[in-house]
Amino acid sequence: MSAGALERQIRPIYDALDTGSNKSAIVACNKLLKKNPKNELIKALKALALVRSQKVEESLVLCDEVLESKPTNEGVLTAMMHVLRGLGRHNDLVTMFEEAFKKQPSNEDLGIQTFLANVRAGNWKSAHLTATRMYKQFQEERYLYWSIISAVLQARDPTTPDNMRSILFKLAHRLITGSPTPSYVNAERFHLHLSILRELELWEEADKLLDSDVGKNICSTSLVCNEVRREIWHRQGRRQQEAERAEKLIVEKKDRNWLEFLAILDATLPAGASTGAEVEAQVSRARELFENVVKEDGAKDRSGHLALVDLEHRARTHGVTTDSARLTTSLKKYFEHFGSKACCFEDLKAYTGDRNGLEDFITVLDSVPDTFTNSAQLLTLINSYKLLRLSLPESEITFESELKRVANYTKHYFEALPLGDDLPATELQPADDLMLLAGNAYISLWKLTNDETHIFNAVHLLEFGVTKSKHCFLARLILIRIYRLLGSPSSALEHYRIMQIKQVQHDTLSHLLLSRASTFSLASTGDLTLSSECQEATQIYLSNSQETGEFVSRAFNVEKYSQIPEFLLFEDWLDNSLQRDLMKIEHLRMRLTHEPINSDIIDMELIELKFIFDRNHYDNRDFAIFPDYQPKIQPSLHEQTTLFGKSEGTGWLMTFLKLYIRAFQQASDLDDTVEEKLLIGDRPKQTANQGKRAPLKERLLEKNEEHLTELTADEKKLFEYATCLADWLEPYHDYTRPPPAVVLAEAARQTELKTGHPLKGIDTSPLNGLNGHKKDEEPPAIQDPPELLTTFFADIQERFKDALGRASVTELLHIATLAQEAFLLFVTETVRFKVSSVVKLNKLGALVASFKDVRAAGVSALKEISSELVKQSEYYGTTESRQSFVDSGSKAFEPKIDHDVVFTQTKKINDSRRKVLEGVGKGIARLATTYAT
């Protein structure tokens, strides 16, 4: 066939791939392969279509064939690039391009691809070498800069030993100073140059660049360069110079960038400044400057005012002045001018938490009139409320005083609503903050009394509020938290969905809904709502691994060097996000309640959890978003409304990872050597200290008390139970588990059945002899189940009974779902011994007999808990269950909020509670039955 004809026949394959019709692409490839069995391009395209249809094993075979041929054809390389990326084999991708570039060293495009493949794999050293070679070969300056930033990135890479870092920075420095055209031809190269000088602390050279006209010019429009400049000056201790420069900008250019004010403040009173006449003189100089700004700006800009507040605050903390009169005066002045701006509270928060010495200012706040006829007066009142509340002393946070406050906020809220009558529906209402303040106070009342009536009232008010101010997301945030506290997950979900959390917000905000979501999960009854929310939120991590790297490449191509480290950082934070793996655990916990527990799920989860265990996590969760107006001396709104009062962090994650990894390791036949052989794709990079740490097995057993503090008391008990269970069964698992050779041979056999090709590099012969392998050693002596295990289920049943009628719905669900989890862990740890031939062969009959009692205890506890939950759920269908909440709500809000509305709202909450109690209850019974024997 002519080349042209073949090309015409290949076209439809590309079209099929482009439109996602992988199946028809495979069919077309097969057809063409019959006539052209050696054609690399068709093979590569077929491999791609296979990867995209999740047929990994089959794709691997083709993929390896193509790689062996060391392709140089552009089409083949591109197709293979997608295949290898899909398989996570970035290192193979590098090798492929390197080989091709070696064969065709004058092919510039291959050079670029080789470089970028190294970048994607994080091989900075090879990237540097490739770029160096390219610069020599193609004489393009861009490649010189690529080699420079590669050296810089290698220096900053955590896997680089410390002693190498400065050598690499020096190399980068030598290269950049040797560049034929100076770095200042563009801001991005200049930025790179400055960053290198900063790392090496070559101040003189940096100053020369910065003081030159071009340098100054660049810094005046390039914010990134100006940022490094600031740091360079700062690190040199050139505070005075920086202050002079700032003063000039403030006075002459009317620059109001707060950084300029900070420059002066830092020069005047740096941290740890001493006192004395000289300092005092400096303070008054700064004061004078700021006062002039204030005179000039009036209410137009708040920089001068806030700078004065900050100056006096510093002066007081440094002991330059002892009386607070000046601070109070500056606060009063600020408030006078900006008390009617919404930002006032945020601005002054840092200075007013403590009333000491600020009595005069408090008096001003106290005397703000509580009548208003316009938004400005209203906002002033709101700001005074917020600031007063912030600085409340312990003695004033009592049931009576909070009750009075809440009534006051609410009253004014209703009075203020008409002020927003004419605003379009898209605008926030000026009265909103009063409802948020009331929400805070109600939560405080609930904390003081543990009486749910108060958070019911918060719900009534906030739900009313969001009908008046549809886009008041802050109210929804509080509502979501309260609904979870009340055990009304469907209402929480409703508000979460209205907020349209999407894209990267799934990482920062999904905690609202998904933190400890398994508590409310009905997956055991087949309702996968929460589990799918987890999956949907997880998409962002996929986009990150697919897209971010692409933009790193683009930034290289267009030489935006300042962005490259930032993109890499972003990628890393998102990839290793704490929330990602907290969600993973929740998803797993839900998964085990509705999928059959067998080796498929166990093996797959095990591999993933082990990856996660080695990660260094970043916490990107946004907790600052809550409208927190609680007194400074109290826990924040976020802390007060966290489920069970314990926020999960790395410690919680590590504990649950240990728990599940141990359970799955025991249950699985995949030991490390097997996994190593079967795993496709690159392993995560090891950081310098990771290389030195203890083996996984030891780390799983490490006790970490600090980690445990993030667990609730009941979760701690679960962990103890799981540890005890694993310790007990470990020797029997280790004895019974087939040897790696057998496991591998079996895997190879399965693959061959599926794909028609054997697994590469695996010997299948053990199958013939060792299948029913005989052991040389005797089985470990059978130990009775430890006491903690035999009593666990009776204890938790007792705990649950005790909590009935006393604890909240959420707490009951917590205990119940943990009991269920404990039972499923037992199931997981004993699946291996379900096969009677295995038990017989390994002489473990006595052990298996001893499972019976534990299992029976579990089943009986679960059944009991289940029926109690169902009983509880019935209660929440009754009038009695809502009467007091309806009465209290009506009393607090009628006639502003209609009795019917209060009634419906209360009923809705209780209906949701009824549903979750019933669902979880029935699900538990179902599982107890499924795994009863």
Place this chain on the structure above:
Amino acid sequence: MSITRPFKATDMFKFNNINLDVWTETYGIGFYLSYLSRWPDMCVVEESPSGQLMGYVIAKSEGSGTDWHGHITALTISPPYRRLSLASRLCSFLALISSSTYKNFYIDLYVRCANTIAIGFYEREGYSVYRRVREYYGSLGVGRGGRDEEDAFDMRMPLQRDRERRSVRPGGRDIVVSAEEVS
């Protein structure tokens, strides 16, 4: 009073207080990264002294010949920080970059015809309506705004380089084009 600094990729973790807003879209990460990878100097945030983000602008430079212009893709300020001239400051900064670094002839932007506050704001900044683009946006679902919700105004402001002010014209509100004609 705020800190004007470059928008960084990691700011995506911090912008919820700004983006939880009807007028502000949260795009895929590729969107922000594509702007940052090409026009990092046109992506700027305002940060409060306490480190909270207060608002940002994302813009680009495109077109050819005398149509070479800056384009504001997103400009938004977190509600409690509105009416403090922050948006105005971001706009001036952008005009400076657009003019001095990119040598653009003008800056333009699209805004929903229903977003009267933003339109008023831009007019005060020196922008004027160049034309009305029919069904430029998907429905916002915020009420009975009708046409105004889906239609956009294409607003423009001439820069120094457009000495004859060719990029603007009077009566733009009545010149209607379809969305296909502009994209």
